[in-house]
Amino acid sequence: MHAYRTHNCAQLTKDNVGDTVRLSGWIHRKRDHGGVLFIDLRDHFGITQIVADEDSPALEVFERLRSESVVTIDGDVKARTPETVNADLPTGAIEVFARNITIQSAAEELPMPVAGEQEYPEDIRLKYRFLDLRRETMHRNIMLRSKVITSIRQRMIEQGFTEFQTPILTASSPEGARDFLVPSRMHAGKFYALPQAPQMFKQMLMVSGFDRYFQIAPCFRDEDLRADRSLEFYQLDFEMSFVTQEDVFQTLEPVLAGVFEEFADGKSVTKSGDFPRIPYKEAMLKYGTDKPDLRNPLIISDVTSHFEKSGFGLFEKIVGGGGVVRVVPAPKTNEKSRKFFDDMNNWARSEGFAGLGYVTRKGGEFGGPIAKNHGPDRMVELYADLGLGDDDGLFFAAGKEKDAAKLAGAARTQVAEQLELIEQGCFKFCWIVDFPMFEYDEDAKKVDFSHNPFSMPQGEMAALETKDPLDILAWQYDIVCNGYELSSGAIRNHRPDIMYKAFELAGYDKATVDREFSGMIEAFKLGAPPHGGSAPGIDRIVMLLAGEEAIREVIAFPMNQKGEDLMMGAPSRPDNAALRDVHVRVVEPPKDPAKG
Numbered sequence: 001m002h003a004y005r006t007h008n009c010a011q012l013t014k015d016n017v018g019d020t021v022r023l024s025g026w027i028h029r030k031r032d033h034g035g036v037l038f039i040d041l042r043d044h045f046g047i048t049q050i051v052a053d054e055d056s057p058a059l060e061v062f063e064r065l066r067s068e069s070v071v072t073i074d075g076d077v078k079a080r081t082p083e084t085v086n087a088d089l090p091t092g093a094i095e096v097f098a099r100n101i102t103i104q105s106a107a108e109e110l111p112m113p114v115a116g117e118q119e120y121p122e123d124i125r126l127k128y129r130f131l132d133l134r135r136e137t138m139h140r141n142i143m144l145r146s147k148v149i150t151s152i153r154q155r156m157i158e159q160g161f162t163e164f165q166t167p168i169l170t171a172s173s174p175e176g177a178r179d180f181l182v183p184s185r186m187h188a189g190k191f192y193a194l195p196q197a198p199q200m201f202k203q204m205l206m207v208s209g210f211d212r213y214f215q216i217a218p219c220f221r222d223e224d225l226r227a228d229r230s231l232e233f234y235q236l237d238f239e240m241s242f243v244t245q246e247d248v249f250q251t252l253e254p255v256l257a258g259v260f261e262e263f264a265d266g267k268s269v270t271k272s273g274d275f276p277r278i279p280y281k282e283a284m285l286k287y288g289t290d291k292p293d294l295r296n297p298l299i300i301s302d303v304t305s306h307f308e309k310s311g312f313g314l315f316e317k318i319v320g321g322g323g324v325v326r327v328v329p330a331p332k333t334n335e336k337s338r339k340f341f342d343d344m345n346n347w348a349r350s351e352g353f354a355g356l357g358y359v360t361r362k363g364g365e366f367g368g369p370i371a372k373n374h375g376p377d378r379m380v381e382l383y384a385d386l387g388l389g390d391d392d393g394l395f396f397a398a399g400k401e402k403d404a405a406k407l408a409g410a411a412r413t414q415v416a417e418q419l420e421l422i423e424q425g426c427f428k429f430c431w432i433v434d435f436p437m438f439e440y441d442e443d444a445k446k447v448d449f450s451h452n453p454f455s456m457p458q459g460e461m462a463a464l465e466t467k468d469p470l471d472i473l474a475w476q477y478d479i480v481c482n483g484y485e486l487s488s489g490a491i492r493n494h495r496p497d498i499m500y501k502a503f504e505l506a507g508y509d510k511a512t513v514d515r516e517f518s519g520m521i522e523a524f525k526l527g528a529p530p531h532g533g534s535a536p537g538i539d540r541i542v543m544l545l546a547g548e549e550a551i552r553e554v555i556a557f558p559m560n561q562k563g564e565d566l567m568m569g570a571p572s573r574p575d576n577a578a579l580r581d582v583h584v585r586v587v588e589p590p591k592d593p594a595k596g
Contacts, residue, residue, distance in 0.1 A: 014094060244532075432480060448506050
């Protein structure tokens, strides 16, 4: 007999009744029924019920062991009585009568419970993550992550992609976030950077003549954390040669749709080939964001023209000053009290906005200051243009276009949540396309890149030479699911002449480009194919599939929102000898006078 087990804790069935078996695992729960002890023994695979009574020499040992102690049990498989069968367990038709027990590791008092799914403070969960991972939901999430990555890898290989690994120690990149820097011992005063993404390397692989690359790539960005963002994250990084934007879409859609269908657990998924393509400008108008949640049926409308001349002086003034007025419908709110609308206004203020105007309508009668001042006839005309009914309310966001779009987008989500309009049980994908190549930087008072400077402009050199920079679109795209951006991607600018020109429009001279991006520009001068790709985030994919709201719930050993690893005690301060080895001196930040 094996030293530790003949079966795992999810294996035994009625067919094993009468067998003598050996199981190993953790004591999950103990239930004392007066002289008979029932123990749920848990391992990676599942749970088996163990029974010890006064005839079992294991009873006394079980009684003094705490939960989460690790034991090996020798015993006989018995059938449960019909009334005690547990249909929720694969092993629910049997139990094991313990003949002998070996203690492999006795647990001390637990800092947090493992059995049960009760909420527990996150700092405790992260400090004792190895305990947290024993809990059913966390264990299932991490196994889901592994299965998702395996599925993605297989699907990419089936599409002709080859897996490569790119360097972790590299040079600083122009991804936009702060780099994590690693001091060099051998090169005093110089630093490596951890990759924000393998962007340069994957493009170099295309220049090197490899046709389809992918990897499940670790990436590092020193940026503020939030629920869907981490300092360290993984992405499905891929690149393809001799492709158009449409080729990239046709490649990625079956991978993402297939993975989501495989693990959706009955939820519907947008079919490959049916992902809507929404231009960036349209997304910002209709949804107030370039990450629209298409489960939300509400559509934002621009009603600026209705307020060019209006009895509502505030909106007329905003429109006269070049601003816009956007509206979010609130359907069938005739039975909602005034408090619902006031609460929405207070919500907007709590989010940092000036407020959220509104109009109520009940049985065709308008209410609220905006309707009163704008006038009933004009309100009827406005509602007719929007296709709204006699019992539909309306929320208003007015101001500069970006500000109004941001408020309207947030209000669209809030209204839909309050009215329970967001469709459940589905994953809805879309592509956001036609991003602007450039934008005007109000602070620097100059044109700059709006997103990725290495995207190919639509129209290529001709567009750069003849169009207003703010009218130029890029071959750049995002894929979005249920309001989460899964990745950005682009058809790359592979021609040095176009790259120099694009950077020139953003205020960078040739010498700066040659200095900052020497590796890429020199490679492109020696023959580069047209190429493009994307990099969907693994953590966000698994988060969505697991039904979680924070990626920390699908990462085995995450940091907290302060970027601290509470379990391992990172970041930590090295001793002076270690600092001298890498030629680094710590400069303490200035003290805050307010804190003394």
